[in-house]
Amino acid sequence: GRVPAAPTLDERALARSLSGVHLIDGALVPALSGRTFPVVNPATGEEVATAAEGDAADVDRAVAAAAVAQKAWAKVPARKRGELVGACARALLDHVEELGRLIALETGKALRTESRVEAQVLADIFAFYGGLGSELKGETVPFHPDVLLLTIREPLGVVGAIIPWNVPMLLMALKVAPALVAGNAVVVKSAEEAPLAVLRVCEILNRLLPPGLVNILSGFGPECGAPLVEHPKVRKVTFTGSVEVGRVVGQAAARKIIPVTLELGGKSPMIVFDDADLERTVAGAITSMRFTRQGQSCTAASRIYVHERIFDAFAAALAAKVDAMVMGDPLDERTDIGTIISRAQFEKVKAFIDEGLATPGATARACSALPTDPALAKGLFIRPHIFFGLPRTSRLVREEIFGPVTVLFPFRDWEAVLEEANDSDYGLAASVWTNNLKIGLRMAHALEAGLVQINQNLVVQANLSYGGIKSSGLGKEASLEAMLEHFMHKKTIMVNMA
Ligand code: ADP
Numbered sequence: 001g002r003v004p005a006a007p008t009l010d011e012r013a014l015a016r017s018l019s020g021v022h023l024i025d026g027a028l029v030p031a032l033s034g035r036t037f038p039v040v041n042p043a044t045g046e047e048v049a050t051a052a053e054g055d056a057a058d059v060d061r062a063v064a065a066a067a068v069a070q071k072a073w074a075k076v077p078a079r080k081r082g083e084l085v086g087a088c089a090r091a092l093l094d095h096v097e098e099l100g101r102l103i104a105l106e107t108g109k110a111l112r113t114e115s116r117v118e119a120q121v122l123a124d125i126f127a128f129y130g131g132l133g134s135e136l137k138g139e140t141v142p143f144h145p146d147v148l149l150l151t152i153r154e155p156l157g158v159v160g161a162i163i164p165w166n167v168p169m170l171l172m173a174l175k176v177a178p179a180l181v182a183g184n185a186v187v188v189k190s191a192e193e194a195p196l197a198v199l200r201v202c203e204i205l206n207r208l209l210p211p212g213l214v215n216i217l218s219g220f221g222p223e224c225g226a227p228l229v230e231h232p233k234v235r236k237v238t239f240t241g242s243v244e245v246g247r248v249v250g251q252a253a254a255r256k257i258i259p260v261t262l263e264l265g266g267k268s269p270m271i272v273f274d275d276a277d278l279e280r281t282v283a284g285a286i287t288s289m290r291f292t293r294q295g296q297s298c299t300a301a302s303r304i305y306v307h308e309r310i311f312d313a314f315a316a317a318l319a320a321k322v323d324a325m326v327m328g329d330p331l332d333e334r335t336d337i338g339t340i341i342s343r344a345q346f347e348k349v350k351a352f353i354d355e356g357l358a359t360p361g362a363t364a365r366a367c368s369a370l371p372t373d374p375a376l377a378k379g380l381f382i383r384p385h386i387f388f389g390l391p392r393t394s395r396l397v398r399e400e401i402f403g404p405v406t407v408l409f410p411f412r413d414w415e416a417v418l419e420e421a422n423d424s425d426y427g428l429a430a431s432v433w434t435n436n437l438k439i440g441l442r443m444a445h446a447l448e449a450g451l452v453q454i455n456q457n458l459v460v461q462a463n464l465s466y467g468g469i470k471s472s473g474l475g476k477e478a479s480l481e482a483m484l485e486h487f488m489h490k491k492t493i494m495v496n497m498a
Pocket of ligand 1: 162163164165189190191192219220221224225226229240242243245246248
């Protein structure tokens, strides 16, 4: 093959070797149209590879291969399917360093704080689902003395998976691993900004799995993503991305009457009471805001409400801590913070910051420092910004920025802050920081979010059920539940014994 089979630490050579291809039916193939588009390193502006530009014809080809592979795969005992997915986890683990470097190259995410971690979580998700092959259980239901009523779980068929660029390997794993163990085949459409690492992941999976079971296409949303959603043989769609596109994908799924999972944006509140441990809370704000990833996280703590008694101390400690973070070359081990993904995203985040700075009464604290290395002069670096005094109606308070920007507000009483926290179209995540468990639990009950954490801000793990309410999405990812409820259907069988 053209791609090295063993892990390689030369991410640039690897990127070039992955140029211009999809992976369909076990083979690396160019787009039928022959078209490609550039893949750019956002830290330098250089083109590091090309990607195949998929369209409806490539979708057809991939879905046809997946449909054939799925028929055979569904007959493999579930436990055995799990074992194969577990073997994939071990193969991925062997490639952590390589995948970390590759994703750092194409996304600008710092290797030490973000990219390598993502590669580890990727393997962990496959390991988790690999162990669940025996758990695809149905039930018996007491119904009538003469009738035995059973339910069994069956795969859905070909799953279409559309992923974004912020944590593409992790989000691909949350879709592909449970879909496979459940007995489905998958066609993935990668994000145009980050097609390489997920292609390499797919290539590693294809060394162990039958051809056609996992296919990956690169290309743009309307030209390649939309035909995948609309393809008649695709029986389930799982999408992570923006609310706007999520709405389009959801509507297309509704027209076909197929199930859809939507993991969309967030504007997640973090609420800090005056009895919270200041140091741990500040560290939690930084983790949750994901400054290390330039804030490009759907669960980012992008609204922070702090009790007025500790507001100044918290703001100062947060700014000092972010100031001490090092922004620079994503592949350098000393770097804490990498780049924004793309020029378009860079301009969008800059526009939010400019609007905030121009708002009467608002102030901002810009933290950390731009890198001075001339090799990074074209890099898409933005200093983390902490805003104060914005009106609640500001776009910076209401809309998802997906950049290194958070807004701080003081509060006095818990009922008012609860109302403010819930005053959002989004409902993805929230956190409460207090040593008063009564208040913490009361808030956890009343906060409108799919995930509420008290005194911690852990990132997604394989075994927690993850997904938003309100405009943040539909359905759950991760956990056994997501596999059973969102990648299988339940068939009822009734046996008359009279
Ligand atoms: P982001 O803001 O993170 O880039 P998007 O929602 O724009 O999120 O993109 C997420 C994914 O959805 C990408 O893979 C993108 O190509 C894909 N996409 C964009 N438009 C469409 C569409 N009309 N149909 C299907 N997929 C789409």
